[in-house]
Amino acid sequence: MNELLSIFIGGENRIVLPFLLYPVILVIPSILLAGLVVIPHDKFPSAIKQILSIPLLLAVFMTPFGFTNGNRIIDLVAGVANYNLFLRFFELCWVGPLVQHRPVYATPESLWIDFWGCLRTFPKPAKEDTKDLKKGEVKQYTKDKKYYHILINLAIHLIEVDIICSWMTTFTSNEFCATWFERPKLFFAIYFFANLVLNGAFNSVGFSLHLFYCLVFEGGSYSSEQWRTLMIHPVMSGTLDDLWSHRWHQLFKSTWLAFPFRPVRILTMRLLNKRVKNAKSIGFIVASIAVFAASAGMHEYVIAANMGLPIYSRVFMGEQCIFFLGHGLGVFFEHVVELVVAPKLSKEFKDSFACYLIKRIWTMAFGYYTFYYIFNGFMAWGFQFDSPLTFSQPAIIKLVQTFPVLRDFVGTNILI
Template sequence: MPWKQVEMDLMSSQYKYKQAKLDSENKNASITVRSCFYLVPFIVVSFLVTDVLGALLTTYSKEDVFYAEKYNGWRYLIVFVVGLSAVNACFSYAGDLNQFTAALLSGGTYVEGRIRIGRRWNDTADHDNNNFMLRLEHWKPMMPYPYKATSLARLWSYHWHQCFRSFWLSVPYHPVRKFSNELLGKYLPPNMVKPVTMAISTISVFFFSGCLHEYVNVILLGPNTYPKYAGFELKFFVVHGVAVVLEKLVSQVISPHIPDKSPYTWMKSVVGWAWVMSFTFYTFPLFFSSFVELEIWQELTMGLTKEWFNKTALETPWLRALCGGLL
């Protein structure tokens, strides 16, 4: 694969330049030009949320978290929820800041828009009277609310951070898919080649992601501490990769028997959400343990709200109950 293509994929981890070009040439597209300063309130709010939640997490020592993991599931759930929300807010303001910087350096504006297919306009994808309305997303949210995911596939492909998505598609996914397709085509029936190839390609992405996280742990933990957590990240990502494949298989078997109307669609979403949250929470220690050793949450706050938060928490019983032993 040419390096130029890899470089373009890396640059497009957030900005969909190809889609933007097509939309700009589409007569049915309605484009709104916005000043980059329109993003400033979103950046500030996300930053403050990150700082406050980070301040809460700094009341926990690594001993607190490891103890909660083993003996206090509810306390560990608090760390899980607050940590997930803090990371979500952190990536949100980082993504908006990236967009702000790019817009500022390219004239001070960016575009939003919507496209009409039919006779009506709307800001969301919707079906109504055989008309299809689609929102134009030229700038992808960096981490759009992972706690809204109703499937593991959706969690990893859309709701989790998008920093490496294009890279993973370019490097492991497409080459592995092409190689697997050519190899398995010689031995498997034609109707089996595509699903098996997709499964192998999907798991390969998670495998490479696990390897990357293992490498990061080697650097951050050092040779003395890393062996204690060796393989945790790789196991976490491979398990999730296999779960994504199995989830897809189960969905293909069950979905045809579920009516595509309320309340069945609502029930399906609730069950899917419960499955994603419970499975992720159950496997979370594999992902999080090495970061607990580093007390990585200390990096989520710049300390701007820490003094205020600690004072407020000490005066507010329910908030104090959410905090760790360092407060």
């Protein structure tokens, strides 16, 4: 029994599975849950579905703690995927029925849209007459691009990831984590380029999914109006709200809207409706903070599964919460300033370069001073060293050999 429990504390105790078997073990519980929830509730009672969902939900949640592929990038993807699959099916099977009194049921179409909605717009019948559509009509999108347009964008972002990863992997994990304390200027450069590499990495995923959908389901052509970029240069954010609402990836938006956002907003409003006048606004704020908490939970979960619970609880526990809840409070502060301070400022100042500069400095500084808390656990784990894209590293080594002054800007993880 103790040996079995030791497996499910994560880290080095996990069972290493072959490359092809690993994804099968990961997805089987989720496929079974999907099959369960799409059965019409009049043919299969919700109570029975809920009972059957319990071991499957536990399997989805615990699998990254018990099994590994041995590749840290794949383990990262597996942890993130299973965390969000757990949240989505937990909402469908338990939270939605308890909070909104609905049956345990979802259509295959709704699950399909949940998965692709972060990238693709699925048109719905118009609720009322508009300039372009009459009530009940569905917008028709014109296909104006081919699959090779996706390939060009994908190649650009893969090159971006390769160059930055090749530089970042010259640092050891200890060197990375020490820069926060010992070399703040270098840490700022790491913070800046980490934003660029995340932009490239997520957009590479987005364009890969887009290419797959275009080739398999759309015959090789698509409407550019119907598809969106997953990330929009987060380093260019003018405010924290702009960063998280617009520029950061919306990969899990449908999941986090379903849970925790909607249930938390509903429960908060029910609690406050008869007690305060602005229950709706408070409900929105609390629900928004809950989304940041869900994101913090996802990052804590990945670190815990891959570092192991003993190391995680002793060294890294709570760091992701500091980062994400801190950013949630930062966004809340911006809204307070927008409501209380902004109306008292002149339009000339709000449109001025000075105002723009203040916003940019605030956003960049807040990101810089909180970045360590999201950065530390992942760098200590060393997932970056399993990146498949480091083809540029020989060129970086040669550049440093040619210009020795650049030695201070690379780590000791390469022999120069």
